[in-house]
Amino acid sequence: MRSGWSRDGCWRRCGTGSCSRSPKPTLKVEEFNNRPFAPPREGSRRSLFEAIERSKLKALPAEPFVIGQWLTARVNIDYHIAVDGHFYSVPYRLVQQRVDVFLTATVVAVFHRGERVASHPRSAAKAHHSTLCEHMPPAHQAIAKRTPDRLRADATALGPAIGAYVERLLGAREHPEQGVRACLGVLRLAGAYGKARLELACERALAAGVASSRYVERLLKADRLRPFLDGGAEQGLGAHANLRGPAYYN
Secondary structure, eight states, X not given: OEEXXXXXXXXXXXXXXXXXXXXXXXXXXXXXXXXXXXXXXXXXXXXXXXXXXXXXXXXXXXXOOOOOEEEEEEOOTTSEEEETTEEEEOOGGGTTOEEEEEEOSSEEEEEETTEEEEEEEOOOOTTXXXXXXXXXXXXXXXXXXXXXXXXXXXXXXXXXXXXXXXXXXXXXXXXXXXXXXXXXXXXXXXXXXXHHHHHHHHHHHHHXXXXXXXXXXXXXXXXXXXXXXXXXXXXXXXXXXXXXXXXXXX
16 A cells, blocks of 8 residues: 655545545645745745735625526517516516516526616516516506505595495405506596596496496496486386286286
8 A cells, every 4th residue: 555645735545556535634735835846946836826826816706606597588568578487577668679688596687788677586486477666657656556445545535335336346356456457447437527426326336236447437428428327226117007016916
């Protein structure tokens, strides 16, 4: 068996044609680096490092290197891009333009002409959306800020029937947020037809058991052509000469 110091300063024990490091190798790095060069060279590895290389060293990056994949995508009309089956928002001004996407295991970063314009946590949910409010056009931002509680308060302030109908619209959806657009459709009718007529139309819609903003709008359009809402909600056909009644069959 042969043994000795290897070039990397570790003790090697060699025998039967194979080499293995000792379980607890003794490092002799400092001794090796400080050992003078053979003549005619002057100095040592340490002296050359201090004189030439140390000043060239740079600090390590603040963030670790990330392995990712570059893609290109076109921004859809709804200011989202499709990446791996999920939809991520970008600023609405980039609609119909091409963007570069840097995709990692955890982040989706979007660049336009070399400038990062959006960044989202990566999502594995297919056919779902990740949307930032600041990416929306002003009209969409206004809708996003109208929470269900705010809509309830605004509707009740206009009238009790309007408040009750907005509550019905919110309750008709699996999630209240999904009924926001329908509620806004009802509330805007107060500007076109007045809150008094809207209150009457909502009373009719409540009595009919309907949950649709378009139904209320149709009532108001018909009432404008031929007023009928002042008569209150219909309570059946009422008395009529052609109705036989139960006594007819006795």
